[in-house]
Amino acid sequence: MHKYGLYLGCNIPFKAPDIEQSMRKVFPALGIEPVDLQGATCCPAWGTAPSFDLDTWLAISSRNIILGEDKGVDVMTGCNSCFGVLSEAKHMMDHKPGKKDTVNKRLASIGRTYTGTSKVYHVAHVLHDIIGTEAIASHVKYSLKGLKIAVQPGCHILWPTDVMEVKEENPFFPTQLVELCQALGAEVVDYSRLSDCCGMGAMRSTDQEKSFELLKRKFDSIKEEADPDMIVTTCSSCYLQMDGAQKTFRERGLIDYEIPVFYYTQLLALAMGFDPKEVAAISKTSRDAIIAEICNDNRKVQEEVQ
Structure with a gap:
């Protein structure tokens, strides 16, 4: 191993x-x-x-x-x-x-x-480049077929590319997270502000309102252009921002919807059959309904008869 x-x-x-x-x-x-x-x-x-x-x-x-x-x-x-x-x-x-x-x-x-x-x-690099999407697909127990995902790669995994030994082939058109989600059977839907910053990090720490402005534009793009069942990211900061800010946006009347957010290994763990209470238990935006949908027995992948 x-x-x-x-x-x-x-x-x-x-x-x-x-x-x-x-x-x-x-x-x-x-x-x-x-x-x-x-x-x-x-x-x-x-x-x-x-x-x-x-x-x-x-x-x-x-x-x-x-x-x-x-x-x-x-x-x-x-x-x-x-x-x-x-x-x-x-x-x-x-x-x-x-x-x-x-x-x-x-x-x-x-x-x-x-x-x-x-x-x-x-x-994301280890999952995509070392393990590979075919191997991941072979371990899926619950297929995500029919579910739509909007991906959020995040900023610091994409650039500056000249300092990274391991990276995307084209950081302006990232494909690794897309392919990782597709390996679970899901449809990945495109939206125009894919490469936009979510507003987390130093901006969130120093000017929350500007941070929220960036995120609101991103959410508008995701909802209006893609209308996904969930958002999936491989950035813990993006996860915390996109999951947590939705509550504030709803309280302010800025949005009237919820989009569940997952870190990719959480979604992968669910698709592989691990207990949701262990791998996807903490969120501010409810994930209960989509987790129940993912773990539905009707989604079980039929094992090939040897």
């Missing part, structure tokens, strides 16, 4: 632990062993250390990558921001003259040395 160091970041364990549980269910079933990176810290995110001291940021971020190096595994994260930060740090350490030496002098004080032997993957 191939191993990857599971770097959870902050949002998933603190705010969406059922996403973590879905990862811990689906990856072993698909031949991937998630290895815990004991002692991992914040990546750190763009609005923190990177904004005031690059070398301090690089030391902290590199140390997180070193945890994978120590175990001889590549790093896999389910957070777009973490993926972007760790990829940027690795690129700078590997390619910017003098940075590795400078940062390793700091790391020496805690007995650590960055070597650059571990790659940084997003969960």
